Amino acid sequence: MAPVHGHFSESLWRREIPVLSAAKKVDHFLGRGVRPEDEPNISDESGTGTGTGTETETGNETETGDQESPWSPEMCICQRRWDSNNSRQSSPHLPEGEKGFYVRQGVPLFKATLNGDREKTQQILNRNERTLLRSSLTEGHETALHVAVGARQAAVVKELVGRMESQDLELRDGRGNTALCVAVATGSVKIAKILMEKNAELAFIRGADNKTPLYIAALKSSKDLYWNLGLNFADLAIKILKVLRDLAWARDSDDETALGILARKPSAFAGESSTPKTLIAKCFGTNTISMQNTAIELTKLLCETMSSDERKSFGETIDHASKLLFEAARLGNYKFLAVLIGSFPDLIFRKDETNKSIFHIAVLHRHASIFNHIHNLGLQKDLIMLYRVRYPDQENTSIIYIMLHLAAKLPSLDRLSIVSGAALQMQRELLWFKEVENLTQPSEREKRDSRDKLTxxxxxxKEHEELRKAGEKWMKSTAQSGMIVATLITAVVFTTASSVPGGTNDKDGTPRDITKTMFHVFAVSDSVAMCSSIISTLMFLSIITSRYAEEDFLVRLPLKLAAGLTALLVSMMALMVSFSAIYFLNYSQLSKLKWVPVLTSALSFLPAALFVLLQYHLLHDVFRSTFGSKHIFRPDKSTF
Incomplete structure (x- = not known):
């Protein structure tokens, strides 16, 4: 007889098996133990599903003709894994056994694993390895492996895992947790990898409260753990959606669809970053690219499924997509928007309840990657710039603004803080205002708002007065600190130049080592250090005495700061070279001590390296704001 359908209503499926973004997606599916033969048909709210073959009704049963199961082999394998792996694995409890054995071997093993004493652990296990590895040592029924994992003792964990059979890793403590559940709960990626390499099936075994390790990692917001454990799960979630396409509309306990969760998770489509850690990761390859590709593929599949669902009207689909459109624009979820608008092109011209398009929202929340696409709209761009939008104020009324007014508003603190330093934040705000002003028709630039009548x-x-004052204070403080260092370098370099290394000839006063290469290196580097330190001092002095008008923050002040910091760094490097050259000159005749100038030269560059390391974010933001800001609003030839 063919499988019986009609036992699950749509509401039951929505409650029991919601399709979530990466955090929950397969966890609920596996947890309910849904088998291929229990495949629900959720197209009928009453639960009287329909088959695809010839049907005859007999009483309450509906029989369908033979048909190929839509369930993929991978899903069936995962269900069999769930069935086999979630049978309780018990272990002998030493505290309830022979007291002498427990005191002589159980207690010392507990202490050794807890303290990370690998050598002591090896000695104890060599006596009675099999029994001790499979036995629980505590009142909470924790094995030696549980104890070591909980204490984050990776070396001991590796030793224990090397001695254990793969199935021994499936033993649970009194709360039902495997060692992998404990590792994920403690946030140890290294230990989790050790366990998974020994037994990959651990990812399918649930712990306390019926949660899988993948789900625990998601609850802890641990991306590293989540993607180390769940990369295959993400692919499997896509396969599930391809089979159960109705789940694209399913909602979780928070009334969220999977597409809605993805719209609110820009981190799932993680953008590029320029930090050293990220740059290194990009060179050697990490799970980040896989995360992005999986999220994009899942979004495309959800959009495709929703748009092709004949049970939903086009209006319903567009309305749902519109709500997500503005939320994604607010959060700057550019890649999600690219997929969404690619599936529903008309969304690009949609307006929310306050008459704002996604470009107005992008301006208000300072998302340049979204706003740049306004350049691709041709004449439609001018029409969008003419929109009158309603901006809520504190008195529960609305002020009528144009887009340029939105650019004049101060954004939220989290959007301001993407650039360090109030002065550079002020510069970024001026850049936004100038960009929107250039796109606004001249006749519109002097439009006044409906309440305060301000252009x-x-x-x-008005909005940026406090930021301007904070920028002035920050710029002066930075310049004063830099000028102190530059002045000290100038004094040191001048003193070094006055006392010539190696001394001078009594006859004509020329330096004795003037013919040596290292003396020429000393002379040049000393001159460079002197000039650059003076330039740095002048740049910082110019910053301190600036008038600090709004326009000064756009180019002049950032350029002076960049020049001052660059000259200061060059003077430091030149001073270190000069210092090293002196040591080479003084030790040139001592063959046995030639290692001394080499060592001192290496050490002398530590201050300069430390300066770059400690001030990396400041240097990066200053140079990016000064020389790279003009590329922020570069029109993108590609379209959504």
């Missing part, structure tokens, strides 16, 4: 420029000055 966009007047509103900008």
């Amino acid at each position: 966009p420029r007047e509103l900008f000055t």
Whole structure:
């Protein structure tokens, strides 16, 4: 007889098996133990599903003709894994056994694993390895492996795992947790990898409260753990959606669809970063690219499934997509928007309840990657710039603004803080205002708002007055600190130049080592250090005495700061070279001590390296704001 359908209503499926973004997706599916023969048909709210073959009704049963199961082999394998792996694995409990054995071997093993004493652990296990490895040592029924994992003792864990059979890793403690559940709960990626390499099936075994290790990692918001454990799960979630396409509309306990969760998770489509750690990771390859590709593929599949669902009207689909459109624009989820608008092109011209398009929202929340696409709209761009939007104020009324007014508003603190330093934040705000102003028709630039009757420029000055003052204070403080260092370098370099290394000839006063190469290195580097330190001092002095008008923050002040910091760094490097050259000159005649100048030269460059390391974010933001800001609003030839 063919499988019986109709036992699960749509509401039951929505409650029991929601399709979530990476955190929950396969966990609920496996947890309910749904088998291929129990495949629900959720197209009928009453639960009287329909088959695809010839049907005859007999009483309450509906029989369908033979048909190929839509369930993929991978899903069936995963269900069999769930069935086999979640049978309780018990272990002998030493505290309830022979007291002498427990005191002589159980207690010392507990202490050794807890303290990370690998040598002591080896000695104890060599006596009675099999029994001790499979026995629980505590009142909580924790094995030696549980204890070592909980204490994050990776070396001991590796030793224990090397001695254990793969099935021994499936032993659970009193709460039902495997060692992998404990590792994930403690956030140890290294230990989790050790366990998974020995027994990959651990990822399918549930722990306390019926949670899988994958789900625990998601709850802890641990991306490293999640993607180390769940990369295959993400692919499997896509396979599930291809089979159960109705789940694209399913909602979780928070009334969220899978597409809605992805819209609110820009981190799932992690963008590029320029930090040293990220750059290194990109060179050697990490799971980040896989995360992005999986999220994009899942989003495309969800959009495709929703748009092709004949049970939903086109209006329903578009309305749902529109809500997600504006939420994704607010959060700057550019890659999600690219997929969504690629599936529903008309969304690009949609307006929310306050008459804002996604470009107005991008301006308000400072998302340049989204706003740049306005350049691809041709004449439609001018129409969008003319939109009158309603901006809520504190008195529960609305102020009528144009887009340039939105650019004049101060954004939220989290959007300001993407650039360090109030002065550079002020520069970024001016860049936004200038960009939107260039796209606004001249006749619109002097439009006044409906409440305070302010032009966009007047509103900008009012909103950014405190930021301008903070920028002035920050710039002066930075310049004063830099000028102190530059002045000290100038004094040191001048003193070094006055006392010539190696001394001078009594006859004509020329340096004795003037013919040596290292003396020429000393002379040049000393001159470079002197000039660059003076330049640095002048740049910082110019910053301190600046008038600090709004326009000064756009180019002049950032350029002076960049020049001052560059000259300061060059003077430091030149001073270190000069210092090293002196040591080479003084030790040139001592063959047995030639290692001394080499060592001192290496050590002398530590201050300069430390300066770059400690001030990396400042240097990066200053140079990016000064020389790279003009590329922020570079029109993108590609379209959504």
